[in-house]
Amino acid sequence: MDLLQSSDRTILVEGLSEREFVNLAALESSLLAREGIESADCYVAYRPDNTMGVLAKVNGTEIWDLDRIQSALNLG
Numbered sequence: 543m544d545l546l547q548s549s550d551r552t553i554l555v556e557g558l559s560e561r562e563f564v565n566l567a568a569l570e571s572s573l574l575a576r577e578g579i580e581s582a583d584c585y586v587a588y589r590p591d592n593t594m595g596v597l598a599k600v601n602g603t604e605i606w607d608l609d610r611i612q613s614a615l616n617l618g
Contacts, residue, residue: 564596569615576614578604 566584573582579602589595600606606614 566596569596569598572615573598573600573611578602579606 566586569584570582573579573584579600581599581601583599585597585599586594587597598611600611
C-alpha cells in the first residue's frame with residue numbers, strides 16, 4: 543500500500559514486513575543544498591516494472607548522474 547500525504551509531501555510505503563516514510567520536500571532540500579544544483583523536483587511515479595518509485599528531476603550547472611545523486615543523499 544502506497545499513500546501520499548499532499549500537505550507535507552510525505553509518502554508512506556507499507557510492505558509486508560516494514561513501513562518506510564519518504565519526505566519529498568526533505569529530499570529536494572538535500573539536493574538543493576549541493577553546489578551546482580539549481581532546481582530539484584521529487585515525486586512518486588510508477589516505474590516500468592509497475593512498482594512505485596521516488597523520482598527526482600535535477601537541473602543545474604553540472605551533470606549529476608545517479609551515483610552522484612545517491613551519494614549526495616547518502617543512499618549508496
